[in-house]
Amino acid sequence: MSEPATNPAVTAFPAPTISLPLGLQILRTYSGALICLEIIFGGLVWILVASSNVPVPLLQGWVMFVSVSTFFCSSVYLLLFLLGLADRINTDWNLMDVLYHFTALLFYFSALVLEAAVTAARGVIRSTNSSIPGCVMAPSGNILTFLDNRQYSINVAATIFAFVVTLCYACSMFMGFRRWQM
Numbered sequence: 001m002s003e004p005a006t007n008p009a010v011t012a013f014p015a016p017t018i019s020l021p022l023g024l025q026i027l028r029t030y031s032g033a034l035i036c037l038e039i040i041f042g043g044l045v046w047i048l049v050a051s052s053n054v055p056v057p058l059l060q061g062w063v064m065f066v067s068v069s070t071f072f073c074s075s076v077y078l079l080l081f082l083l084g085l086a087d088r089i090n091t092d093w094n095l096m097d098v099l100y101h102f103t104a105l106l107f108y109f110s111a112l113v114l115e116a117a118v119t120a121a122r123g124v125i126r127s128t129n130s131s132i133p134g135c136v137m138a139p140s141g142n143i144l145t146f147l148d149n150r151q152y153s154i155n156v157a158a159t160i161f162a163f164v165v166t167l168c169y170a171c172s173m174f175m176g177f178r179r180w181q182m
Contacts, residue, residue: 048158101173
């Protein structure tokens, strides 16, 4: 007797591993709520840094890149679960959740440190060129650029929201790690 032919494509991929619910039910979980907070507060960081006219572009350029990139990636990640598309993609979603949130946590922590440095230093730049308008030559040869009160206040708010987003990504990574271990 011959055995029935099996389709190798059917047995080549394991079923997707998903611990999170699909559809609108994801918004009722802590992970779904944290992803929404990541999107909202990450968007605020993006808006605040952009509205400060990016006074220190070398440092705040990375902050803008991280906030815009994670805003869109988190939005796509949430949409995959809201639309139920995660069930159609054969992968270990629990592992993907941990890896994504770990990467986003590292990026946002670096952005937080840079944004806090810009805010704390009020834009100290080392240069020998004294022809920059609005700058004063310091005795040691450094040029100090002064943020006006509006820019300083906006950078303080951006630093606070970057800290909140970093905490959200840390909590999401921790919860994803617990789901992955089960």
